[in-house]
Amino acid sequence: MTKPRSRRGGGRPTIADVARKAGVGAITVSRALREPGRVSEDLRRQIQAAVDELGYLPDPNARALASARAEVFGVLVPSLTNSVFAEVLRGIYDSLSDSSYRIQLGNTHYSGLEEERLLQVFGPQRPAALIVAGIDQTPTSRRLLETAGCPVVQVMETGPDPVDMMVGFSHFDGGKAATEHMIEMGYRRIGFIGARMDPRSQRRLAGYRAAMEGAGLFDPRLITTTPVPSSVTLGRELFRDALAKVPRLDGVFCNNDDIALGVLFECHRASIAVPMTIGITGFNDLDMMEVAFPSVTSIRTPRYEIGRLSVAMALAAIAGKRPHEPVVDLGFELKCRESTAR
Amino acid sequence: MTKPRSRRGGGRPTIADVARKAGVGAITVSRALREPGRVSEDLRRQIQAAVDELGYLPDPNARALASARAEVFGVLVPSLTNSVFAEVLRGIYDSLSDSSYRIQLGNTHYSGLEEERLLQVFGPQRPAALIVAGIDQTPTSRRLLETAGCPVVQVMETGPDPVDMMVGFSHFDGGKAATEHMIEMGYRRIGFIGARMDPRSQRRLAGYRAAMEGAGLFDPRLITTTPVPSSVTLGRELFRDALAKVPRLDGVFCNNDDIALGVLFECHRASIAVPMTIGITGFNDLDMMEVAFPSVTSIRTPRYEIGRLSVAMALAAIAGKRPHEPVVDLGFELKCRESTAR
DNA sequence: GAGGCGTATGGTAGCGCTACCCATTACGTG
DNA sequence: CACGTAATGGGTAGCGCTACCATACGCCTC
Missing domain, CATH: 3.40.50.2300 (Response regulator)
Structure with a gap:
């Protein structure tokens, strides 16, 4: 008799399977994966072995629901084909690719209204951070950014009044x-x-x-x-x-x-x-x-660098190490x- | 005494709040939102009013967990700055922007190994569809695509042996x-x-x-x-x-x-x-x-058109209306x- | 008028994970 | 030796939503 699998899961191993195999509680598996420092060396190895053997991959949706925080960076650019923003995006992507954060893309088409709509859509997902191009948000967008409950980096420009952080140049x-x-x-x-x-x-x-x-x-x-x-x-x-x-x-x-x-x-x-x-x-x-x-x-x-630095600043803020200077001017060169x- | 709000939700209204306000069951609210045809005209109006009044927005993470399906299109391109792929991406984005699907971006950097890694990361999220550039996936990538359990569109090229669907040219x-x-x-x-x-x-x-x-x-x-x-x-x-x-x-x-x-x-x-x-x-x-x-x-x-059509085909497949011809050659022009x- | 069937709505039980709190143990401390 | 403290692990109870199944009711058939 085969193990009765749930109607939906499709047979993928869950954290409970790993816990059973490793002979520990599910919560300990969760911890071993997210905060390895808080689990003893022994158990960590045991759990890792079970993870490898089962090919366990945590379900990001369940994780997001339980922790009220998705491992997603929302990125809002005004254009996908303008190579300036493509390079910012590349910088963001490259800085994020060794982490488990995903990128969710938004194209505002240079429209403040569209930016508002996208922020409204991004909000309920509880992204880990938001990176938006420009510093001229509408009042509504600004309010949405301020109440997003996550680090926000405005990029491409600098200005006196950041929502949270800024990386750009004049x-x-x-x-x-x-x-x-x-x-x-x-x-x-x-x-x-x-x-x-x-x-x-x-x-x-x-x-x-x-x-x-x-x-x-x-x-x-x-x-x-x-x-x-x-x-x-x-x-x-x-x-x-x-x-x-x-x-x-x-x-x-x-x-x-x-x-x-x-x-x-x-x-x-x-x-x-x-x-x-x-x-x-x-x-x-x-x-x-x-x-x-x-x-x-x-x-x-410094388009690529703006992308890189914006991610670095956001990650630092997520880790609780907010940079001393929230506005960084990367300058330009003639x-x-x-x-x-x- | 204020209504005791959950520790995590941050006070956002949930489907239960809407259901209470509209005087119906939660499941009916869910249906009214996703399959309006299956709910009577009367209730639908009542529910919509409650939704508007509370400013309810469904939590995509909870939705994804419960339905084992995220409203996400995974898009894999080999480069973000190559304007060819930027235009494909723009086509994909534009075709998706009136739907509730989100775009999750993957940059393979022209590497088969990186493509495998990304598909492994995308899998547990249960995307609604995958769009990948090229037709030369590694055997591992191909297996991952075949077992992804969602429509797959290979774009930019055509060939005799699609994983699922193809849009491109020779x-x-x-x-x-x-x-x-x-x-x-x-x-x-x-x-x-x-x-x-x-x-x-x-x-x-x-x-x-x-x-x-x-x-x-x-x-x-x-x-x-x-x-x-x-x-x-x-x-x-x-x-x-x-x-x-x-x-x-x-x-x-x-x-x-x-x-x-x-x-x-x-x-x-x-x-x-x-x-x-x-x-x-x-x-x-x-x-x-x-x-x-x-x-x-x-x-x-036809880069932009490839993006558009790939989404149209994927959406049709999601709706159960798989196109008769799975491989579409959009040609080129000298x-x-x-x-x-x- | 009994039985069958389709339609509209609701209740229950999770989806897979983590926050919160508690239990256990080991190790000082006076 | 009772007692605090820190380190480690686990149990319980959800997160907000939807799949599945049950129910109620109207209508048709013979």
């Missing part, structure tokens, strides 16, 4: 540094070209404006933006628009590298000399900017290349 | 079509440049080889590959290697668009005329290929552009 400073570099290199009629214009883009624009005003070069006609999602194609279109508005443009600071690449290709196509006639600066410093011809000046942003080397 | 045919196009355009010493060389790249190479042999043009020295991960930078390096080996090269079929872009930039840098001296064909047809100067011929692959227009 987009304003990045935009300012890029623009000041171009001014320094002798460019005067420097356009700003930007797509999507999410809050981070807005701050880069503000940095651009500050630099231009500081040098007495600002002119609103130099700014060309659109709410349309960014793409290389769009970079070309916007550059044409910008040139139509200001034919004597001698440089462009692009909101991101996709746009910059579109501008570069259009310059080739229209036989506009880069960097002599037009200087180009991008933002983010994707791999290809260095390889492009001419190579393109850009602001290198990469000067041929596209602005007049 | 990389062999894609490589062959690209190469044949170049031959037709008059190119003769066409190199193959490939990085990473995962199974899909291998099949594209096989397609290239078949086309070259068919035209009596094959020469193993024309092939330049590396196991190193693909990047634009690498495209430049490999192209230099290829030229060093075969100085009279008159075209290259690139394993993917990143490589193609690296080749294009290197041609600019070395003043090699494209398409006259060297023709270039890429693979995947990223947005930027059309904008590049000269625009780059590529094979357009985009002829300036880079091969001799």
